[in-house]
Every structure is written in structure tokens, then in C-alpha cells.
Amino acid sequence: MAMRDAMDVLSGKWKIPIIGALRLNGKLRFMDLLREVDGIAAKMLSKELALLESNQIISRTVLNTKPITVEYELTEHGKTLEGVITEIWKWGDLHRKKVIGEKKAA
Amino acid sequence: MAMRDAMDVLSGKWKIPIIGALRLNGKLRFMDLLREVDGIAAKMLSKELALLESNQIISRTVLNTKPITVEYELTEHGKTLEGVITEIWKWGDLHRKKVIGEKKAA
């Protein structure tokens, strides 16, 4: 079941792009994420952030500014995804070169 | 895009369980996979095998038996998923212990 647990956390179109944006930028506010994560709609961003927070991958901090802003960032647990992400990226790159290249050539 | 390429190959409910069954057993026939991959229906197995084959993760060999049987196994390229799979498994196990355990305890 460990495989399924991990895939559930990462599945869907947006979770990895959101994690990627937070990995690169550190803290980001809701509106920043809307701009950084290309093409995402507010509904999906809101929903995915809630799921990632419930899995303790990111933290949500309401700042006492006016108007209020909300900062999201990776938790320590979220940062442990580093190895998974680089491994997936490396294989995706290999696969892209080996298989997807051939498909286009054919 | 490498991330998306890799996730496409592994996404969905059944691809990883199918790869897992082939990793453990070596060669398996269609009916073997129906039995090994718990809960999968013939339609889904057939569709997922075709996708995995088109991505060169598995090979499909028709044997000249009566009735004919078809053997599936991981290709060399499919075996390069090893690192990804163990990394995902390791993280899933960590996540399960850290987060899913807490959820049940709460």
C-alpha cells in the first residue's frame, strides 16, 4: 500500500507543479501561485493546496497584513519528497529521450 | 516536461500494480495477470498493457501454443524504472508512518 499512498499524494495534474513552484521560490502567496503555476484555476489551486496541507506536505500561514495574505511553503516532511522528485525527473528525462523521441521520429 | 512524461507512464490505478507483478514474477500471461493484479477487470488490463507496451515498458509475445497464450514481461527500458519505484515506495512508507498513522490516531 506504500506505493498507493505515495501516488495519491502526487497524483493529478497540479500537485507536482505546485510543489515545484514552492521548491523553487520558498514561500508563495495564493495569488503568486496562481501566476507561477501556469494555467491553474483558483478552484483547483484551492483544492490541491488543501489536500497537500492535509498530507502535511505544505504549511499555510495567514499573515496579519491588509488585505490579509496567506503564505504557503513546503514543510520538512514536504522536503523529504526531494529524492522522489529528482528520481522521477531523471527517469522522465531518460524516457523522453529514449521513447518519446522515437515516436516523433517514426 | 520530464516530470509529466514520467507521471503519464505511471498514472492511474493499475500501471504500477501491473509493473509490480511483472517485476516479481518475470513473465506472466494475460490470465495470470488477471489473477495476480487484485481486482482488475479484463478491459482495464488490456488497455493498460497496450499503453505500457506503446511506451516500451513491457513486451508482448504471442506463443504458438494451443490455445495460444501471450506472455508479457518488463523490457530493459521497463527495468530502468527500478530506481523510481523503490524511491516512491520508500517515501510512501515514510509518509504512511508519519502522516497516515497520525490521521488514524487522531
Added chain:
DNA sequence: CCTAGTACTTTCCTTTAGGAAACTACTTAC
């Protein structure tokens, strides 16, 4: 000619994922 076993494929249906647009609620500046 009927049954059983192989490997699928087809049909019909429900569930889930995702998206566009409008709307809520609060606050500050004008």
C-alpha cells in the same frame, strides 16, 4: 456439436477530475 480455455473487445453505466465564470467577504484608498 457442445463445452472449456485462451485472449481479448464491446457496451453501457457511474464516478472522478478538471475548467470557466461568477460570486462572497473583508479592507483600504480614493
Added chain:
DNA sequence: GTAAGTAGTTTCCTAAAGGAAAGTACTAGG
């Protein structure tokens, strides 16, 4: 009081994923 900026939520819709059951096509055995 109204416009603009914050962070969402709600509604309504389409598309994609998944599942149960029946059907197809081939062959061998009785």
C-alpha cells in the same frame, strides 16, 4: 460609496477514468 486587491467558494458543465457483464474468435477434447 465605490473601485481594487486579498483569498478563496460556488455553480454548472465536459471529459476522462474505471467497472460489470456479455460478446467475439480461435482451438482442442469429448
